[in-house]
């Protein structure tokens with residue numbers, strides 16, 4: 001098999017990361033956009049000693065498992081790549097990937113893998129969307145998502161089937177307003193170009209409350225004047241009374257992420273409220289909040305069950321964000337201590353504790369390692385339960401070892417990345433923790449991503465550091 005060679009392949013499986021798997025000449029070939037059961041003619045694009053990669057040239061036989069993708073932007077937009085699989089099939093593969101990662105990378109199969117919990121809403125489930133600005137060939141301004149295979153190009157999105165429908169209307173309205181403004185001021189209202197770092201319009205971030213129907217809009221630009229934004233805000237809020245906040249953020253950073261260096265509140269104070277399992281949380285435009293609200297309720301319910309709380313336990317909520325998990329648990333525990341790096345999220349967490357009358361919660365704004373160092377050095381309560389919910393990259397190894405040394409009988413690990421979860425499982429096992437139960441939860445339908453909750457029980461003494 002050589003790069004450029006065309007071969008016919010029977011697709012057998014889907015790998016974590018979304019690529020399809022076939023075999024040729026005793027080697028695994030990863031294929032983009034294929035489905036198990038497909039028979040394809042494919043071109044080898046990469047040849048490594050252990051595996052090859054290929055793209056489809058022609059589908060010779062369609063898999064009976066395939067379905068027609070529902071979204072009009074499918075295949076061009078880089079999101080929701082699994083739409084050609086029926087939802088039940090997507091769940092089957094996610095379940096398999098969550099458990100396989102622990103078995104193969106984590107080298108452990110002593111756990112019970114429970115059937116995946118489906119997202120209560122397979123469509124319109126996302127409460128936060130982040131769009132970018134671009135230009136059409138005719139020069140009009142487009143607002144959309146990154147193109148499949150070319151991150152620098154923007155696909156003009158008219159309807160996104162994973163966001164609440166009202167946000168489609170908002171997207172269309174703002175696109176029209178901005179194009180109208182650009183007709184009058186074409187020099188200033190230009191999309192930001194990530195190659196040469198020129199232009200003005202960067203991102204549009206929207207956050208929607210599932211429970212109240214309210215939403216927040218944040219327009220992010222490079223620095224510069226935008227005097228017309230005042231009147232745009234007036235017209236917008238008259239057209240959309242459910243708009244709880246309209247913000248203008250400025251970002252002159254080089255990277256293509258929707259962060260802000262300064263913020264102006266055009267309307268509202270920058271927060272909306274969301275209800276999760278009968279509790280109310282303040283959500284700001286840029287703090288971390290689980291993007292699938294109804295899915296988050298299932299996720300947090302699972303965490304509560306896995307914590308086996310009886311009311312007398314001191315709980316550590318590591319990587320607590322805006323305090324949602326800890327505040328959920330606070331009703332069933334003696335105390336909750338949350339640790340979070342982002343000070344704004346900690347402010348939200350403290351405010352959320354007040355809103356929910358969770359007086360037994362304390363939140364620490366610090367990096368995990370330094371917070372754990374001070375907790376171990378102080379006479380803080382012994383922790384009976386630890387919940388960890390780190391970012392996609394998993395836990396820093398030193399921080400994980402410090403956490404193990406706290407010696408809690410149970411650690412509940414929430415992860416959005418089976419690979420880093422499996423890597424951390426190895427360190428936890430070295431520290432005397434074994435996984436009892438694994439509960440995958442689908443928070444991201446139509447993508448290959450899967451969330452997992454794992455209950456680790458301390459089986460032996462902590463290994464010396």
Ligand SMILES: C[S@@+](CC[C@H](N)C(=O)[O-])C[C@H]1O[C@@H](n2cnc3c(N)ncnc32)[C@H](O)[C@@H]1O
Nearest residue numbers: 288290319320321340341342367368389390391
């Ligand atoms: C996956 S989110 C979980 C948030 C929260 N548990 C929830 O369900 O909404 C991970 C959180 O870890 C925080 N974080 C990232 N690195 C950190 C570090 N080194 N120390 C403390 N917190 C960190 C992020 O700011 C983010 O809020």
